[in-house]
């Protein structure tokens with residue numbers, strides 16, 4: 043296999059799993075464009091949950107049970123904050139705090155967020171490139187039955203319970219994509235849309251000014267992976283959110299959002315019944331095992347994607 047430039051557009055947990063599978067393939071040069079719209083400030087620190095999930099996963103220090111945070115964490119800083127009557131619903135571990143302190147310090151001294159992410163990834167010994175889609179601030183806001191919430195308030199504090207009726211990405215109209223993001227899409231031999239939450243992980247990247255057009259125009263084949271099996275997500279609230287917004291909470295719903303971009307679509311083998319409807323939108327489909335339970339599954343799915351992309355190029 044020749045050395046290829048592969049660009050993965052990814053959210054947190056689902057995206058990071060596939061990123062790990064691709065990262066394990068020596069011959070490829072992987073760039074992962076992550077989501078920054080879940081970012082927020084806690085205790086005066088800038089926290090970037092999806093980028094950190096990618097970083098910790100690729101550095102192999104992730105807490106495998108949760109799919110986020112660091113393994114072997116302690117929570118002493120949070121206990122102190124709680125004693126001081128700070129709200130501590132965002133579970134930040136002691137080791138994790140170090141990263142947020144570093145990021146905030148660098149941001150406050152004027153460093154470009156992309157450079158900070160690059161330096162963190164280097165210090166963690168990651169060989170793949172973690173790319174920020176924009177250096178500007180874009181934040182997901184959800185209109186819910188209890189009012190407008192930031193993403194972490196909805197996801198962590200409210201445990202995704204409130205019904206949602208609208209999602210907006212504050213700041214997106216004026217945000218500029220980074221040069222690293224545009225170049226990695228333009229120079230890619232293959233672009234992969236990860237099995238991530240389409241509404242709050244992929245959309246805030248793809249809806250940045252110019253990104254959808256760059257994707258459509260890019261020469262590389264574009265492969266999408268469904269984050270749904272049947273009407274369920276593997277983890278997280280994507281199916282509930284899709285339903286509440288009147289979208290189909292399955293592989294069809296995902297295709298409806300990205301069919302203008304995707305050339306080839308990986309769907310779970312148990313979703314064969316959706317084939318006819320999906321092929322009206324995306325002609326090339328592969329029904330296979332898309333559940334990544336362990337490292338072997340991640341690598342297997344990554345290898346299958348590469349093999350399929352070769353056929354697509356011929």
Ligand code: GDP
Pocket residue numbers: 052053054055056057058059092095237238239240243244267268269270274275276277278280332333334335
């Ligand atoms: P978040 O930002 O942490 O919510 O992460 P993502 O948006 O990247 O991931 C959430 C999505 O990943 C959910 O919709 C899950 O269904 C999907 N997901 C998680 N694990 C897997 C997996 O093993 N296979 C597939 N196909 N999707 C997965």
